[in-house]
Amino acid sequence: MRSADNRITAAVRARNAAGQGAFVPFLVIGDPDFETSLVLAKALVQAGADALELGFAFSDPPADGPVIQRADERALAAGITPPRAFDLIEALQKTHAIPVSLLVYYNLVLQFGVDAFYARAAAAGVDAVLVADLPPEHAADAVRAAKRHGVAPVFLASELSPPARLERIAALAEGYVYALARVGVTGEQRAIDPNLAAALERMRAATDLPLLAGFGIGGPAQALAARRAGADGVIVGSAIVRRVADHLDDRPAMIEAVRATAAALADAAHAPIEPKQKSPMPSGAVPC
Amino acid sequence: MRHTGTFGRFGGFYVAEPLIPALEELESAWIEARDDPEFAGALAGLLRDYAGRPTPLYRSPALSEELGCAVYLKREDLLHGGAHKTNNTLGQGLLAARMGKTRLIAETGAGQHGVATAMIGARLGLDVKIFMGSLDVARQAPNVQRMKLFGAEVIPIDNGSGSLKDAINEAMRYWTEHIRDTFYVFGTAAGPHPYPSIVRDFQRVIGEEIHAQLHAAHGRGPTAVIACVGGGSNAIGAFARFIDEDTALIGVEPGGHGVDTGKHGATLGAGRAGCLHGSISYVLQDAHGQIHEAHSISAGLDYPGVGPEHAHLMASGRAEYISATDDEALDAFAWLSRREGILPALESSHAIAGARRIADRFGPDDVVVINLSGRGDKDLAHAMAALDAREAAR
Ligand SMILES: Cc1ncc(COP(=O)(O)O)c(C=O)c1O
Numbered sequence: 093m094r095s096a097d098n099r100i101t102a103a104v105r106a107r108n109a110a111g112q113g114a115f116v117p118f119l120v121i122g123d124p125d126f127e128t129s130l131v132l133a134k135a136l137v138q139a140g141a142d143a144l145e146l147g148f149a150f151s152d153p154p155a156d157g158p159v160i161q162r163a164d165e166r167a168l169a170a171g172i173t174p175p176r177a178f179d180l181i182e183a184l185q186k187t188h189a190i191p192v193s194l195l196v197y198y199n200l201v202l203q204f205g206v207d208a209f210y211a212r213a214a215a216a217g218v219d220a221v222l223v224a225d226l227p228p229e230h231a232a233d234a235v236r237a238a239k240r241h242g243v244a245p246v247f248l249a250s251e252l253s254p255p256a257r258l259e260r261i262a263a264l265a266e267g268y269v270y271a272l273a274r275v276g277v278t279g280e281q282r283a284i285d286p287n288l289a290a291a292l293e294r295m296r297a298a299t300d301l302p303l304l305a306g307f308g309i310g311g312p313a314q315a316l317a318a319r320r321a322g323a324d325g326v327i328v329g330s331a332i333v334r335r336v337a338d339h340l341d342d343r344p345a346m347i348e349a350v351r352a353t354a355a356a357l358a359d360a361a362h363a364p365i366e367p368k369q370k371s372p373m374p375s376g377a378v379p380c
Numbered sequence: 381m382r383h384t385g386t387f388g389r390f391g392g393f394y395v396a397e398p399l400i401p402a403l404e405e406l407e408s409a410w411i412e413a414r415d416d417p418e419f420a421g422a423l424a425g426l427l428r429d430y431a432g433r434p435t436p437l438y439r440s441p442a443l444s445e446e447l448g449c450a451v452y453l454k455r456e457d458l459l460h461g462g463a464h465k466t467n468n469t470l471g472q473g474l475l476a477a478r479m480g481k482t483r484l485i486a487e488t489g490a491g492q493h494g495v496a497t498a499m500i501g502a503r504l505g506l507d508v509k510i511f512m513g514s515l516d517v518a519r520q521a522p523n524v525q526r527m528k529l530f531g532a533e534v535i536p537i538d539n540g541s542g543s544l545k546d547a548i549n550e551a552m553r554y555w556t557e558h559i560r561d562t563f564y565v566f567g568t569a570a571g572p573h574p575y576p577s578i579v580r581d582f583q584r585v586i587g588e589e590i591h592a593q594l595h596a597a598h599g600r601g602p603t604a605v606i607a608c609v610g611g612g613s614n615a616i617g618a619f620a621r622f623i624d625e626d627t628a629l630i631g632v633e634p635g636g637h638g639v640d641t642g643k644h645g646a647t648l649g650a651g652r653a654g655c656l657h658g659s660i661s662y663v664l665q666d667a668h669g670q671i672h673e674a675h676s677i678s679a680g681l682d683y684p685g686v687g688p689e690h691a692h693l694m695a696s697g698r699a700e701y702i703s704a705t706d707d708e709a710l711d712a713f714a715w716l717s718r719r720e721g722i723l724p725a726l727e728s729s730h731a732i733a734g735a736r737r738i739a740d741r742f743g744p745d746d747v748v749v750i751n752l753s754g755r756g757d758k759d760l761a762h763a764m765a766a767l768d769a770r771e772a773a774r
Contacts, residue, residue, distance in 0.1 A: 151670040152545065152656065154552040155396040161539065173668045198394055199655040203669030225394045225655070229381060248397035252559070257400070275398050276557040 098244045098267045099191035099219045103142040104302040104325050107362065114325025115140060115315075115361035116304060117332050117354050118195070120147040120163040121180050122172025124340055128347075129167070132336070133184050135351040140358030143191035143219070145306075145327055148177050150197040155224045157279030159330040162337060174204055178216040185217035193220040193246060193267070201226075201234065210237040220244035220267035228260050235264050246270055251291035255298065262299035270327070271295055273305040273318055280310030280330045289321040296322070312360035319365050326361050328354075381407055385573020385659075387692035393572035395658045399552075402559045407574040409479045414581070419474065426470045430503070431460040433467075433585065437593035437749070442719035443732070447739045449746035450598065453722070454590055456614065456753050463725060463754030464586060464614045465496035469565055471582035473500030476563035483507040483558070486565040487551040489516055489544035489610065490680030490727060491523025492754055493567030498530035500565075508532035511551040515542035516679045519762045541673035544610075544683045548657050568611025569687035572658025576616075576687050583617025590749050591621050598747055604628040607751040608730040609648070609701065610680050612687035614753035623698065631690060632734030634676035635703035645674035647686040648694050648701040661688040677706035677766060678726035678759075704733035710770065712736065713756060713763055725754035726763060 104114040117136045122129050136144060149167035153160065181192055194213065201209045201223060213221060221243055226234055228247060238245040244267025249258055252275060261269065271292055274285045285291075288305065295303050305318040306327030315326045335353050339346035381404050385391045393403055413419040427433040436455045443451035456464040469486075476484055484501050485508070488494030494510040501508035510527055514536040517524055527534050540546040548571070555564045566575040569583070587605070594602055605622055607615035609631040619629045636644030644650065647662045654663035656671055664672040664684035676682040693699035704712070709726055712733035717723050724732060731750050742748060756763065 151540070152549055154549050154657070155556070157553070168670065175668075197655075199663070199665070199669040199671075202653075202655055202660075203665070203667070224396050225658070227393065227395065227397065227400055229384065230392050230394060250398045252398055252401045254401070272398060275559060277553045 100143045100193060100244065100267050101302060103191050104268060104304070107142060108302070108324050111364040112362045113319045113323065114142040114304065115358040116143045116145050116193070116325060116327045117141050117357065118145040118147060118327060118329035120149050120160065120167050120333065121177040122149060122167035122170055123163040123333070123336055124166045125170040126172065126176060126180060128343060130180055130183060131347055132350050134188055135347050136354050137188045137190050139351045139354035140362065141190065141354065142325065143193060145193045145195055146181065148174055148194065148196040148200050150200060153197060155277055157277045157330060159334050159337065160278050163333045174200055178212050181216040181218060191219045192217060193222060194218055195222050195224060198223050198226045206233045207237045207240070210241040210243050214241040214243050218243055220246045222246040222248070222270055224248070228264050231264060248272055249295050250275060251285065251287045255294060258295055258298035265299065265301060268302040268304050269295055269299055271303045271305045271323060272307050274308040276308065278307050278329050280334070281308035281314065282310060284308070284314050284317045284321065288318065292322040312356050315357055315360040316363065319361065328357050331357070381573070382411065383407070383573065385577060387689045388695060390660050390688035390691040391573060391576060392659050394655050394660065395572050396556070398556050398559060402555070403572055403574065405479065409475055410574055410578050413475055413478060419478065423471055423474055427467065427585065431466050431470060432458065434589045434593070435459055437590060437597065439597070440720055443735070443750070446736060447742050447748060449742040449744055449748060451748045451750065452594065453750055453752045454586060454618065456586065456751060457722070457724065457728065457755035461492065461496045461499055462757065463492040463496070464583060464617060465493040465567060466499065467585055467617065468567065468579050468582040468613060469493070469496040469500045472563070472565045472578065473504055476506065476565070477504050479563065481561060481563035483509065483562045484565050485509045485511065485551050485554055485562055486567055487511050487544065487547035488567060489547070489682060490678065490725070491516065491520040491527065491758060492680060494532065494534070495523050495526045495530070497565045498527040498532035501532060502530045509554070510534045511537055511547040511554070513541065513543040513547050514538050516544070520679050520758055521761065523758050543674070543679065545671065545685065552657070568613040569616045569689060570611040570657060570659065570661065570685055576659065576689055579613050580616045580620055580689060583613050584620045586614065586617040586751060587619060587621030590618065594747065594749065600747060601625060602627050602749045603746045604630060604748045605751070606630045606632065606731050606735050606748065608632045608681060608727050608753060609686060609690060610683050610727060611685065612690045614751055616687060616689055618751040619699065629693065629699035630734065631699060631701040632730045633701055633703045634678060634681035634730055635705040635708070636675040638705055639703055643675040644703065645676045645681050645683060646703045647684060648690060649703050653691070656685040659688045661691040662686050677709060678730065680725070680727040681730060702734050702738065704730045704737060708733040708737065710763065710766055714767060723756040724752055725756045726759045728753045
């Protein structure tokens, strides 16, 4: 199976083999500026990230809550562009061999040129690309380009995606499946969605790929809860990005806050947990 | 999804996964409702008795003289609510009720779509939330008051340019968060499938009436139909009946300060194909795909995207899209008021201005219909201030 070659898949599987979960923190490339975000990315690696999810700033991100919207605005104001963002990934890979997944909106891919985008991503050291607003029905061009250049196409799956849809997603996806930990936009939540465990079970029935839970994971407690619900790892965005916003006038404090937040999340994600008990199906859950 | 919702290489449903089941549910409900005589009957009843359809087709002496041919105005300004938007919100409101949704949300630019959504929400007893850019809240104050009187909550949006595109982003986010009980009443013929088709079908009544009324009054169909284009709902509603006929279809986009100044909303005239708000269409954007802010004196046309069917009609050569500047629209606003005693919305003033701009194309045998999409009462303060400022500058 090809996806086993992918560095992200391998990193998650290595954690899982040790009874641990993977930790994948998120940053917007170029937030608050190019140089600082490169330093922040390295701090995340040092804090224990198994892979990074890096966002390309977009002017109109409808899947993002206010924290990431502001990060996109800061990055754009500081002059980030997709070519520059690829340069940052390339620079990062020179010093830190960390798997990277991109989060982008489709217009940025279209304007770059679909094939050229994936070619440049592969050359920069990108392992996977999730296009947030590209459902499988419209993904033929992107998936073809991704596969041609050896980049894993990643898709979102939600608790509202019925089994037939999960099959369709699984048929195209490589690398991992991005399991939405909530029905909504990005942003920290106090508790994880109570339907997550049942949703992960349905996804598990459709794919052998790792399931990384993301959207709304606000801190170590939710990271642990997502692991207990059956996720193979967690993706954490707003909780990290908020530390950037909190310290815009003090770079050392910003870097330290991001590092410390990531380290606590990494500990929670990596904590060994009891293998999940096969519990009886909760009432109301859709059987797979 | 049963259909992909594509128009040539445009359209589709480019949204994040959580919205897909909601769009599928909407598509099924719409396909079933379309074929249900009970739904059609309920909508026709509301359109007639509540909203005042059919609206008149009025032969304008002033415009006929100006263009040198027979010119008719389709009087959507006389529709309840003051604009064509009511055709669509009555339809989508009935659809929402049929689907058992308890809350309506909508974006609005000029406030006409917000008013029309608040209206049907009041009529059906549904909770209504309207997302409106803070710039538009300021320039369309009477409509904000009307929405509140109808019981809607108006949520001002400060993000980005504080206009229509930002209101759409925010409404999409709210919908994603409240997908189970909320119906998104999309206000124009753009957005992800099935909205462009649903909105066209509910606005199609404009062109159907033009066809019937013009045959009755003039014994023939129009040689040209002219409409302003924001997202494109009044235009596609006026055009749809005539797409397969030999009628010139002319859309008028907002030229703002001038299409060469960069401060305009002429998406079809000056944009490039791209993906915004859930579909592929023309978009005002930079080289990397970041969306530009549009500019127009008219809040309802101040949008950097446009409906995908218009993109296809332009690309295939079936329709033509021209523009009228802020100044030309203001002139038309004052001119029609003075010459006909009809106060057009600033949006609709673009259609009048566009027709005056291409007057020399028409000969005595032509029959031109201009869709007067709405009335201008909402624009009085804003337009009078702009007219005064222009006077002072002279
Ligand atoms: C009177 C009027 N005409 C036109 C428009 C533009 O919208 P559309 O292009 O969807 O008809 C608006 C939008 O608010 C409006 O209020």
